[in-house]
Amino acid sequence: MHRSRPFLFPQAQSTVLPDPSPFFAPQLLSTPLPTNSFFQNFVLKSGDQPEYFHPYLVKSSQSALTLCFPSLFKNPAFIYQIFISDLIISTLDNPNPNANHVMSSFTELSVTLDFPSSSLRFFLVRGSPFLTCNVMRNVALSISTIHAILELSPNSSCTKYTIKLNNNQTWLLYASSPISLSHDINTITSTVFSGVVRIAALPDAGPKFEAVLDRFSSCYPVSGDAVFTKPFSLEYIWDKRGWGDLLMLAHPLHLKLLSDSDCSVSVLEDFKYNSIDGELVGVVGDSWVLKSDPVSVTWHSIRGIEEDSYSEIIKALIKDVEALDASAISTSSSYFYAKLIARAARLALIAEEVGYLDVIPAIRKFLKDTIQPWLEGTFGSNGFLYDGKWGGIVTKQGAMDSGADFGFGVYNDHHYHLGYFVYGIAVLAKIDAAWGRKYRPQAYALMADYMNLSRRANSNYARLRNFDFWKLHSWAGGLTEFADGRNQESTSEAVNAYYSAALMGLAYGIATSFPSDQLYQLSKSRQQKLGGM
Template sequence: MNRHTFRPFTFPETHSTVLPDPSSFFSPNLLSSPLPTNSFFQNFVLKNGDQPEYIHPYLIKSSLSSLSVSYPSLFSNPSFTYQIFSSDITISGSNNPNPNQTHVISSFNDLSVTLDLKPSLRFFLVRGSPYITCQVLQNLKLSISTIHAILNFVPNLAKTKFKISLNNGQTWILYSSSPINLTRDVSKILSDEFCGIIRIAILPNSDSRFESVLDRFSTCYPVSGHAVFTEPFCVEYKWEKKGWGDLLMLANPLHIRLLDDDCDVKVLDDFKYNSIDGELVGVVGDSWVLETDPVSITWHSIKGVRLEAYPQIIDALVQDVNDLDSNAIETTSSYFFGKLVARAARLALIAEEIGYLDVIPKIKRYLKDTIEPWLDGTFGSNGFLYDKSWGGIITKQGSNDSGGDFGFGVYNDHHFHIGYFLYGIAVLAKIDSFWGRKYRPQAYSLMADFMTLSRGGHSNSKYPRLRCFDLWKLHSWASGLTEFADGRNQESTSEAVNAYYSAALMGLVYGDTHLVAVASLLTSMEIHASQTWWHVKEDDTLYAADFTRENRVMGVLWANKRDSGLWFAPAEWKECRLGINVLPLLPITEVLFSDVEYVRQLVNWTLPALGREGVGEGWKGFVYALEGIYENEIALEKIRTLTAYDDGNTLTNLLWWIFSRDDCEDGNGKHCWFGHYCH
């Protein structure tokens, strides 16, 4: 990431007793480089490798030398919504000498994974392709089966296109690069020996125009796809393609929203596939440019703190800083420890913003005392270590306990934990430049764990490319090397935003313009994705009406599921759902919650839950903070009644937030942030 030269740093190497062996599924040539741990195809390389993954628009499952494809139906109720897998089409070799051999991942990229069923089948699984593309590498008899009954089977005269109608109402089309002889029975199609390209696509609509579109673009197929960071706040998708003609892909709703009007693509507005993420729309073109709204990374509040509030904030600040000495950190958890570090760093920036610098030395000492042991390995019962098998930082506690540090040792939540530490490091380096220079190598090593841009095969990087960030969905995943039937998941989008925001702050303090640019872009995209898929507005049509009616914010968002429940709380604890998608309270929070009308809906939906017995004071604080966006005085009075705060929050921080709100609002109920336009 960083283009400046300085002494590289690697945390001490360790051997984990809980991590899976990557050699079971990755091709040997990939094992010498860091490997992905939160990717869209992660299930393919965990345990038996036979749990499905959602590679839009299909759910894909590989097992026993076959690959099954599902165009999933959607189940929804007020609590959750998910896509149902069924083996609509299963492809295998009918004369495979090793019927129980597992698949091999032979290559992967940001937007694609190549899965081999040896010895002869290679699948180019490219995200957003309406076709499943299979290369038959040597003469092989194919078996194409289904759990449904085949009602009709119609070849064209050239025997290069076959229309397959099933008794569940689906129609699939099979294309071949050269003539192929196929015979069928009730639920299976068998071929003579064939070598070449097979493409299979569902016909999502009985409209004949859909079939003509699939016919037209069937001869051009993508074999890989990657994302390129070129211009500020832009990412470009580039596909490597073969065959001839133009390339047809599908875009999710956020892609359509961000697609640059000037890029050379054609959007097929009427060519759509269903998806849990919203309708997927056809786009023709070899590359797309996505342009996000620019986000200014600021240390302090965006519009400033009201002067008359300074005395109140100073009183709270003095008390909170004094409490740093009296409340020693007892936790050894990398997550909770990081939150406490970041909480103290917030106090320093608030003190700086309101010009009350008397408390800065005490905060600086506290930050040094808490951060340094994690960077120099003297913390004792925990600390950061380097895992060579996958290529990344794990903790002592996580190296022999898969549940330790919330699964940090199996690559769960890396951006959450490290993001809090980066925030503290950035602030400490800002107020103590000598300290910042001394610990810069360790700081960059932590940041690189989830912010590395290079690919391991093309550099000497010790970390995989963008460990947590999904460059097709444009948000992060948090769940690491754990097999889940519904794929990767993420609970707290706000902590993901914090991770990239904190990396950008670190870039600011070290004068690293490249880091600032990339981290700002990722921050912006994470915010866009949060507002698209996590924030559920009353008039949204993205999700089913019954789910939308009962939910204003997501609990856990999975690749293949939307859940109202949290990992740590039931769905009816709405204050927890709100809070886990607000914390930590920062200047960037205003951008994340820039839609004031949505904030009003979210708070009104949450407030009744605060009447439940046992509601935590810390969670109330985040509800009141959002209420303060549109009901400032009412929220302030409620904040003054709090008797405790979230372990990453303080009264000082809540007062800073309330007194830095602004009444600027456009006709659509949206804040004008950054002072140059209403978003």
């Protein structure tokens, strides 16, 4: 049986979207590309703003990789990580020192950065206490710092060096074979070397911390994968090299979700790094299984409504429904318009819950009048388009003005806007099944923009555009460079987006096809962990 192609909105001719940058290796350009990823700074503009790989800030610029073990600046208004060039890794006699890095591969948990002109390859794996560099041919390394180097001392085999700086930091350097290092006041250089170099900040001066890093220095991850294996279960699987066991770091929510029944991992509770996301604790194991509590996604409130409140609710419901008037809406903003749709849809579910169905026809008409023009492309001054450059939906206004629709045209806030649309569509499909069947292709397209799971080259959308598999919450910034990394903005609207996708699953009978209920629960867990920020 021939499967029809998924619906696509008309092609966008954007004047504001950048072309996918030369930072992506050519083989990566055949698939939709991330637009809200943890590594986004590496592929925007000059690619030289830092990103956070826990526990290090990492910056790439001019054939050098800069490593920072950040301290925190805190005051009552805000908190941020201070980027300082603690170690700058490059090579001597680079024939093209101004060359950019190339991202040769990426996953939800890792990035591989290549420096072709210097033959360096960095495996940047989130949560690794080591920075790992593969020196791919015989070159002389340079490791500089803005600090003064107080000490550079090797072990007896010259496969480990202790680096002490005048900012009270101690770094450990491990090599896969003997390496000869020398230093002046702020630069360490090597004789020619090829092989693997690993560098780690010593989180505490105590000998037990150094012993842990020594023990696990020979096994390194080159990438990591995040897989939904079972309902309410997310598995991290690392591709490792070397020998011995793999040491990684877990943030507080990881520790809360790590399966107690998984005896293949062990937690080193006393081995910790500080971070802006809480203490990062050592975990030993090639894979982790994270399990969240099952959540039952329902249309109506879980606890129900007390019957003595029905009359008051119905009175307010009638008043709110009488005020619905699609022709009176003055905004053309995808965000504000979508919120009006979602509010009206909520009235329908309230009416169902209190058993007052007289208002449903009026709500149904309002939802049809407001949603259909967006799905049919007849809204006029705004509407949805498909961007083939990055692989996703943009709006007409956003395609011409990067500030329009809160940056929707450069992939900002997609799950917020579309979450409200999806909520309204799910409710309308519930109360009008025939309408739902007619517009299912467009409904699926909107949901797929932020809920697509596929990694296939023929997919039209990036994989789970906004969700971060390691942080376990969503990002909203889009194709915008930020000196202090991604931004999350509104956790409540992220939760709503995944809840709305779960409701669409209920409306169309596809609840098991998407992990929307799981993302809904993970997002809720993250929000609760952060105190509802």
